[in-house]
Amino acid sequence: MNKKVKSLYFSATDTTKKVITKIAETLSENIDNKRTINNINFTLPEVRNKPISFTEDDVVIVGVPVYAGRVPNVLLKYLNNIKGNGAIAVAVVVYGNRNYDDALIELKDILQSRDFNVIAGGAFIGEHSFSKKLAQNRPDEKDMKIIKGFTDKIYVKLSTENNYDSVVVNGNKPYRQYYKPINKYGVPVDIRKVVPKTNSNCNECKLCVSVCPMGSITNEDVSIISGICIKCGACIKKCPNNAKYYDDEDYLNHKVELEEEFDYRREPEMFIGE
Template sequence: MSDTEKKTVWAACFSPTGTTKKIVNALSDQIAKTFDWEQKNFDFTLLDARTGSPSFTSNDVVVLGMPVYAGRVPNLMGSYLRSLVGGGALAVPVVLYGNRAYEDSLIELRDILEEDGFCTIAGGAFIGEHSFSHILGAGRPDAADMEIAAQFGAEICGKLRRDTQEHPVSVPGCTPYRNYHQPADQQGNRLVFLKDKPKTNEDCNKCGLCIKLCPLGSIDKDDPSLVSGPCMKCGACVKGCPKKAKYYDSVPFLRHKQDLEELYTNPRKEPEYYL
């Protein structure tokens, strides 16, 4: 790569609880500072941010991160992701999962970006605190994760210096993709809570923060106890409420949460990356 060739580095993400954004920002910061390139942010977590998208070109490097839901890219975000126009931009797909498994999410995100016209040159899977739990992946990405992110960032920069831009990057996963993970109890009985929504307790002071945090715009603007639209169980309202007023009381949901914590809190999974 020519020393005079300037690019713009984009930190792009869907990150309802902020864990994906932490890794994406770290990687994009490192690339931008290494080459003294301009950096821009494209956080499309909230509904209003998804009314359009930047016009990417071959002069861009896009680090794009998504959380993993049931081993895949969140299904409610698929249409929007497929509407992006890569324009030949270099891309680094990154997924964040809650210490269970990332399954086919990384290869799926890579494929979506390639189909959109991006050139994927690296990819990574990192661990973040699970959207259902404060125990599973607690506090992650933590300092050790950020050290690995820094190593990944350094290797991305090395690849950019070498101007080796073969794509798509090779990442683990199955094609065709496996079905979304179907929750079941430890006896194998299926747990169904897809249509369940968070409840609101008496501690709610109607501050409206949950309304602003909901990535689907599903919480009623006049009465935050009402969830009129779909719920993707992202954890934004539950984890973001300063009064701890949002919660789930669905028996299947709570059973699944307990099983996840019992089965997957240990051993600690470590980040993986590919170039």
């Protein structure tokens, strides 16, 4: 099989990265018993400024996290400028155990509009960006076994078929509106402008500056947020001193609500074209 495996993903806290690299590595091993993969991590803003294109010889594993039940809107410009040029794609979304809503069908549609042949799709679970206990440590060992089985089926399809039908995935068209949190009184709240605070644990190591996918944390004073905060959790979860935190009442109420309402284990959903 003359195919080159490539991965393309956004992963602020590395959960989506774990899923995508597992699929890409497993598929590459099946194809040529090697791990020769071109990984394109577009989490940081400078990467999203570079044009990207593929060829019909490529199999591209594309992964994004789910934000409010959809593909993160801050990624739409980048995704809608990729050139597929007839490449095969596997669409993957990773969500924090609530629901992936219409994110997977939206990602599939975007890829198809960019001239990708989307032959498979999957919705996997990763630790929620708001929490360290909701879907804690996922994807875990069980998830990884499921991911391998999914990838093995993709390989069989690639190795036994010449023409590929577009995969059908779960989701609504038109897409549902972005999921909105509610406060303790059941009233919808808008937490988009909420930003993390910095406590006295901070030693100015600047790690938070380097991991912010929006480039919004000021290098001269890391307590200043100079741009958009997408609540990805990178600065909080990757800080070695636990110096970043949220204190907004609506945000914290929503976090607790998620942890209590969705504390059961959800399982991945996978789709492969006929």
